[in-house]
Amino acid sequence: MTASDTRPARRYRPPGQLGGRGPIGGQAKRRLTIAGFLLPALAILVLFVFWPMLSALRLSFTDASGFGQEEFIGLDNYVEVFSDPNILRAMGNTVLYTVMFTPLAVILALVLAMALNSPRLPLRGMFRTWLFLPFIVSLAVAAFAWQYLLDPQVGLVNYWLQTFGIRIGNVLQDPVLAMPTVVVVAVWKNFAFYMIVFLAGLQDIPSSLYEAAKMDGAGPWSRFRNITLPLLNNTTGFVLIIATIAALQAFDQIYVMTGGGPYRSTQTVVMQIYQSGFKDLELGFASALSYVLLVATLILSLVQFFFTGRREKDTA
Amino acid sequence: MKKLLAATALLAVAGLGLAACSSSDSGDTAGGPVTLTFWHGYTEADGDVLQGIVDDFNASQSEVTIEPEVKTWAVIDDTLLTALSADEGPDIVAMPAERLPVYASKGAFRDLTDFYASDDSNTAELNPQAVDMETVDGTVYGVPTGFVPLAVYYNKALFAAAGVTEFPTTWDEWVAAAEKLTVDENGDGTPEQYGMVLPDHATVANGVWPSLFYGNGGDIVEDGTTAVIDSPENAETLEYWSDAVATKKISPTGVDGVGADELFSSGKVAMTIGGPWMSSIAAENSIDYGIAAIPAGPAEQAASAIGVSMGITAQAGDAEAAAAETFFSYFFEPEVATAWSLGSGWPPLRTDIPAADVESNPTVAALTEISGTSRALLPGVVNSSDVLTEMDVVTQKALAGDDIASLLKDAQTAIQTTLDDQ
Numbered sequence: 001m002t003a004s005d006t007r008p009a010r011r012y013r014p015p016g017q018l019g020g021r022g023p024i025g026g027q028a029k030r031r032l033t034i035a036g037f038l039l040p041a042l043a044i045l046v047l048f049v050f051w052p053m054l055s056a057l058r059l060s061f062t063d064a065s066g067f068g069q070e071e072f073i074g075l076d077n078y079v080e081v082f083s084d085p086n087i088l089r090a091m092g093n094t095v096l097y098t099v100m101f102t103p104l105a106v107i108l109a110l111v112l113a114m115a116l117n118s119p120r121l122p123l124r125g126m127f128r129t130w131l132f133l134p135f136i137v138s139l140a141v142a143a144f145a146w147q148y149l150l151d152p153q154v155g156l157v158n159y160w161l162q163t164f165g166i167r168i169g170n171v172l173q174d175p176v177l178a179m180p181t182v183v184v185v186a187v188w189k190n191f192a193f194y195m196i197v198f199l200a201g202l203q204d205i206p207s208s209l210y211e212a213a214k215m216d217g218a219g220p221w222s223r224f225r226n227i228t229l230p231l232l233n234n235t236t237g238f239v240l241i242i243a244t245i246a247a248l249q250a251f252d253q254i255y256v257m258t259g260g261g262p263y264r265s266t267q268t269v270v271m272q273i274y275q276s277g278f279k280d281l282e283l284g285f286a287s288a289l290s291y292v293l294l295v296a297t298l299i300l301s302l303v304q305f306f307f308t309g310r311r312e313k314d315t316a
Numbered sequence: 317m318k319k320l321l322a323a324t325a326l327l328a329v330a331g332l333g334l335a336a337c338s339s340s341d342s343g344d345t346a347g348g349p350v351t352l353t354f355w356h357g358y359t360e361a362d363g364d365v366l367q368g369i370v371d372d373f374n375a376s377q378s379e380v381t382i383e384p385e386v387k388t389w390a391v392i393d394d395t396l397l398t399a400l401s402a403d404e405g406p407d408i409v410a411m412p413a414e415r416l417p418v419y420a421s422k423g424a425f426r427d428l429t430d431f432y433a434s435d436d437s438n439t440a441e442l443n444p445q446a447v448d449m450e451t452v453d454g455t456v457y458g459v460p461t462g463f464v465p466l467a468v469y470y471n472k473a474l475f476a477a478a479g480v481t482e483f484p485t486t487w488d489e490w491v492a493a494a495e496k497l498t499v500d501e502n503g504d505g506t507p508e509q510y511g512m513v514l515p516d517h518a519t520v521a522n523g524v525w526p527s528l529f530y531g532n533g534g535d536i537v538e539d540g541t542t543a544v545i546d547s548p549e550n551a552e553t554l555e556y557w558s559d560a561v562a563t564k565k566i567s568p569t570g571v572d573g574v575g576a577d578e579l580f581s582s583g584k585v586a587m588t589i590g591g592p593w594m595s596s597i598a599a600e601n602s603i604d605y606g607i608a609a610i611p612a613g614p615a616e617q618a619a620s621a622i623g624v625s626m627g628i629t630a631q632a633g634d635a636e637a638a639a640a641e642t643f644f645s646y647f648f649e650p651e652v653a654t655a656w657s658l659g660s661g662w663p664p665l666r667t668d669i670p671a672a673d674v675e676s677n678p679t680v681a682a683l684t685e686i687s688g689t690s691r692a693l694l695p696g697v698v699n700s701s702d703v704l705t706e707m708d709v710v711t712q713k714a715l716a717g718d719d720i721a722s723l724l725k726d727a728q729t730a731i732q733t734t735l736d737d738q
Contacts, residue, residue: 065422065424067422153579173570173712259518263708279393280699280702281419
């Protein structure tokens with residue numbers, strides 16, 4: 001027995017009145033509490049996202065190198081972005097990479113998610129783990145491993161293909177094959193994440209819908225077309241957007257595997273930003289290029305958002 | 317009111333963070349001993365030797381203390397800009413010589429013209445080609461810490477097996493020897509052993525093709541401002557070597573500098589063009605190796621050099637700069653320069669150190685003998701990495717069989733545009 005046991009029981013406070021005494025003071029205090037909780041995250045966002053973004057926007061109108069000397073040069077950097085043949089090439093490469101990577105990764109992820117969602121698949125848990133493995137491998141490790149696998153002298157892929165009489169040569173140094181090769185490796189590395197998102201979406205679809213459709217005589221394609229796809233609309237939209245953004249920002253894996261070569265054929269916009277900013281020390285120009293990429297990404301995301309949103313309305 | 321409060325709090329937090337980011341550390345201590353930070357990328361045995369030199373310097377006087385920070389060359393290049401722009405960078409920094417001009421052109425380094433002019437700087441006897449690497453628009457921004465010509469490293473056992481007794485001295489002899497050393501045992505058209513490896517892009521220190529261009533009297537950039545890659549001499553060079561690789565199959569194709577090192581260390585090729593580190597790589601792989609000068613081309617015997625420079629950053633104040641210059645003078649004293657050469661495995665930077673003084677290290681002795689053929693790579697060219705990328709396009713496509721004349725024409729335009737932009 002302690003003294004506290006003799007106190008009257010505390011009155012229950014309904015949620016929503018965090019520490020408030022009266023209705024007016026309570027609301028103000030509540031808002032302050034919310035602000036207090038938000039402040040650390042907001043401070044980090046301001047410091048590490050908004051502030052650098054604003055600084056970069058300012059830099060993009062200067063010829064800054066990062067060492068203090070800078071002059072306002074208006075839109076010169078933006079004009080150069082759209083007139084330098086190497087930059088235009090990097091933009092073309094990025095579009096090509098995105099056009100190859102996004103559909104491949106998304107379709108593969110969807111197909112495998114459906115396979116993994118099937119209750120008839122034996123050892124589902126094991127397959128899920130195995131398929132997810134590439135995603136948790138460090139990107140640099142994966143890139144180096146593939147570089148060795150594809151090596152024309154000591155690589156296993158070449159060795160295996162040669163036993164079937166196929167010679168692919170040095171694919172990473174082939175101006176035509178280098179880009180598809182880095183795309184395939186990127187798909188291998190990343191599809192698992194999209195697959196897990198699809199899997200979550202698939203598990204939200206009630207099985208009763210499929211059972212009803214089956215009873216009505218709908219075949220597998222019809223069920224996929226009329227139940228799975230429409231009900232996965234949100235998920236597909238989300239996956240498409242994040243896959244597109246990831247593709248537009250492709251850098252590290254390509255940097256390790258080809259360094260942008262051969263003949264700049266795998267040089268992407270982000271690699272060009274790195275080259276301009278950290279190798280040529282043209283921070284102003286690199287900032288302008290970053291903003292062009294940001295705007296392009298934003299527009300693409302909005303377009304996708306609009307289309308998936310509209311489809312959702314249509315199917316609703 | 318609430319909004320105002322929240323905004324004020326937010327600004328206060330942001331302000332605190334920013335203040336924390338911009339704390340300055342100039343190390344300026346008027347009149348007292350000066351402590352200098354020194355970033356360098358000598359991570360192997362050479363790093364220990366450099367540390368020994370710094371320790372000796374620190375102990376030899378009480379005015380200046382050098383505090384080295386060892387990073388890889390790549391990390392230095394990736395972090396120097398951000399460090400200096402935050403005023404948190406080093407006072408002295410060493411970096412691959414071809415990277416110095418771009419930093420210097422952006423105002424990252426202090427002008428060392430007066431230092432070079434002073435009698436006690438010990439720079440008068442420095443290899444002039446090495447000093448060339450430090451010069452941008454007639455101003456010197458650094459001092460060399462290394463300057464070594466590319467050389468041919470060859471596998472003596474494979475030479476003996478093929479019956480090649482003398483190392484070739486001309487291009488024709490070189491190709492003939494490489495043919496002898498190329499072995500296609502099963503006759504499938506893909507040799508199991510190649511006579512040499514001629515990388516076609518990202519070559520060691522980007523110097524293989526410049527060396528070959530010089531050998532035939534060609535060049536890439538003149539006076540740091542004019543592109544001269546599109547010349548009949550360079551066209552001949554490219555035709556000569558692409559023919560040797562395509563028809564005589566003396567080298568694997570599509571290889572870069574790192575791949576070339578690996579092929580040599582795995583015993584798959586008999587000759588490679590490389591830097592001093594090939595000695596230790598060969599020794600680690602139990603390869604009995606020899607070092608020889610790159611054979612002479614029709615016009616001259618020349619080898620592009622690998623250079624390392626160090627400079628005083630603009631962040632250093634006058635006291636720090638004077639202190640750094642004291643260290644540089646010490647670094648170039650004959651005994652220190654000799655010790656550094658022997659320990660780093662690179663030839664002496666001073667031309668007055670006789671070969672006999674470095675005999676104890678056979679690699680240094682061999683490289684010192686051929687150091688007369690060294691040529692600085694793209695001295696004074698600010699956007700050297702862009703120029704080298706264009707050169708790589710030419711060599712890679714030429715060896716893949718593309719039309720050499722149009723490749724050189726395109727490269728000439730691209731390189732001149734790059735030079736005009738800098």
